[in-house]
Amino acid sequence: MGQSFSDSRDGSAHLTGTRGSRVTIVGGGVMGLMTAYYAAPLATSVTVIDKSRVGDPGTASFGLTRSVRNDYLDPQYSRLAFEARQLWLDLQERAGQRLLVDCGCLNLVKQSVTPDVDASYAVRSFAVLDDLKLPREALPGPALAQRFPQFAADGGWLDVDAGFADVAAVTAMLRSVLPGRGVEFREETEVRAITRSDDGWQLQTSGPAVESDVLVITAGLGTNGLLELIDGCSVRFPLSPDRPMQSKYFIPDPAVRDQYTEAALPVFAYLDVGIYGHPLYAGKTPGVKIGFYHPPDATAVPSAIKSVEDFVAECMPGLRDAETIDVAEASGVDTCFYDLVGDDEFILGPLPGDRSAVGGAFVGVGWRGTGYKFAPWVGRVLAQLAGTEGTVYDISRFTPGRFARGSQTGTLTGGTT
Numbered sequence: 001m002g003q004s005f006s007d008s009r010d011g012s013a014h015l016t017g018t019r020g021s022r023v024t025i026v027g028g029g030v031m032g033l034m035t036a037y038y039a040a041p042l043a044t045s046v047t048v049i050d051k052s053r054v055g056d057p058g059t060a061s062f063g064l065t066r067s068v069r070n071d072y073l074d075p076q077y078s079r080l081a082f083e084a085r086q087l088w089l090d091l092q093e094r095a096g097q098r099l100l101v102d103c104g105c106l107n108l109v110k111q112s113v114t115p116d117v118d119a120s121y122a123v124r125s126f127a128v129l130d131d132l133k134l135p136r137e138a139l140p141g142p143a144l145a146q147r148f149p150q151f152a153a154d155g156g157w158l159d160v161d162a163g164f165a166d167v168a169a170v171t172a173m174l175r176s177v178l179p180g181r182g183v184e185f186r187e188e189t190e191v192r193a194i195t196r197s198d199d200g201w202q203l204q205t206s207g208p209a210v211e212s213d214v215l216v217i218t219a220g221l222g223t224n225g226l227l228e229l230i231d232g233c234s235v236r237f238p239l240s241p242d243r244p245m246q247s248k249y250f251i252p253d254p255a256v257r258d259q260y261t262e263a264a265l266p267v268f269a270y271l272d273v274g275i276y277g278h279p280l281y282a283g284k285t286p287g288v289k290i291g292f293y294h295p296p297d298a299t300a301v302p303s304a305i306k307s308v309e310d311f312v313a314e315c316m317p318g319l320r321d322a323e324t325i326d327v328a329e330a331s332g333v334d335t336c337f338y339d340l341v342g343d344d345e346f347i348l349g350p351l352p353g354d355r356s357a358v359g360g361a362f363v364g365v366g367w368r369g370t371g372y373k374f375a376p377w378v379g380r381v382l383a384q385l386a387g388t389e390g391t392v393y394d395i396s397r398f399t400p401g402r403f404a405r406g407s408q409t410g411t412l413t414g415g416t417t
């Protein structure tokens with residue numbers, strides 16, 4: 001399918017230049033690009049500055065697949081994921097191109113591995129989907145074996161409106177569509193100074209200076225370095241890099257390959273034991289991707305599963321003899337880091353501080369390895385903030401102000417990375 005893009009419904013095909021603010025976005029990962037996408041119709045001009053290139057392999061938004069699911073333990077994150085999904089579907093329809101692969105997301109439980117089934121992530125997250133009345137399907141015992149014989153487990157709880165994003169397609173779509181919405185890219189551009197003056201922002205860069213009314217920072221783990229450049233901005237965020245212990249492609253035998261593609265296999269997870277996986281994406285990825293990761297804040301249930309190989313031996317026996325390759329080594333993807341946050345919540349909203357120092361500056365960071373699926377929602381929020389200094393969403397929970405000096409919950413951090 002082509003890259004044509006219909007903007008007629010939001011009237012945003014052209015920037016009129018008659019109203020709105022000039023917006024500078026520093027950081028051209030998926031969050032910055034989505035912000036640019038939604039800001040363009042509201043703004044006089046939008047400039048995206050990145051120290052590397054859009055889609056650079058060293059960024060968190062570079063990869064082949066990212067899970068898109070609603071099955072969080074916290075209902076607010078589930079609702080936001082579902083909201084973001086509606087925006088993805090809208091983007092996909094406008095692009096006339098597949099961005100999401102809707103194969104569902106299956107949470108597994110096996111009593112011999114994690115005996116307390118009721119306490120499992122699968123059962124608890126399913127209860128959240130149930131409360132929110134989001135599409136879901138319980139596959140206990142034989143129902144799992146019948147529907148997804150690839151798994152040897154006691155049950156599967158399926159988040160139906162889920163799957164994964166085709167990351168290359170998303171990046172290519174945004175890259176091709178944004179210039180048509182009037183967005184200017186400044187890539188391989190270093191920001192050297194950020195100055196607030198006359199209610200606006202001036203950025204000195206390795207290229208020409210950029211002036212704007214609004215500044216949005218979506219620079220991932222580079223965010224604190226940019227805050228250092230702003231006179232009178234004392235907030236720093238407790239961000240730290242982390243990555244999965246293992247991430248491998250299991251290449252199924254050609255005779256059974258069809259059972260492992262996105263047409264037959266959902267995204268799957270056994271989060272109690274640190275396992276998540278993506279089906280083989282036919283023509284795009286070499287195998288079933290399986291990762292092993294215990295977030296530092298999560299309570300790991302003691303189990304015999306200490307690696308992706310242990311998981312396969314226990315729960316996906318059909319892949320036991322499959323050839324494996326390391327995801328990063330094989331395809332040069334996912335070499336980057338999660339941006340974990342000290343208190344394990346997103347950071348989204350205005351920079352805290354005196355208006356004369358940080359007025360008209362907004363930030364979005366700290367996506368903790370789970371941000372991709374939320375990207376259109378994040379972009380929409382930041383665009384609303386940039387355009388109207390407010391948003392229709394309640395983002396108080398994510399306020400950057402919680403890390404300001406003197407804030408009750410704030411971490412006065414110098415120890416961020």
Ligand SMILES: Cc1cc2nc3c(=O)[nH]c(=O)nc-3n(C[C@H](O)[C@H](O)[C@H](O)COP(=O)(O)OP(=O)(O)OC[C@H]3O[C@@H](n4cnc5c(N)ncnc54)[C@H](O)[C@@H]3O)c2cc1C
Nearest residue numbers: 027029030031051060061067219220222367370371372373
């Ligand atoms: C291995 C891995 C797997 C993941 N899996 C999932 C998943 O399955 N599902 C999911 O929902 N999420 C997932 N995530 C999380 C998701 O990919 C990220 O949350 C998301 O891509 C973050 O986007 P971003 O734009 O904030 O960051 P980035 O993509 O890192 O973009 C930040 C940009 O800022 C630029 N920058 C930094 N410093 C500066 C500076 N000083 N000046 C100018 N530019 C600067 C960088 O060059 C970069 O382009 C995963 C992340 C990783 C790393």
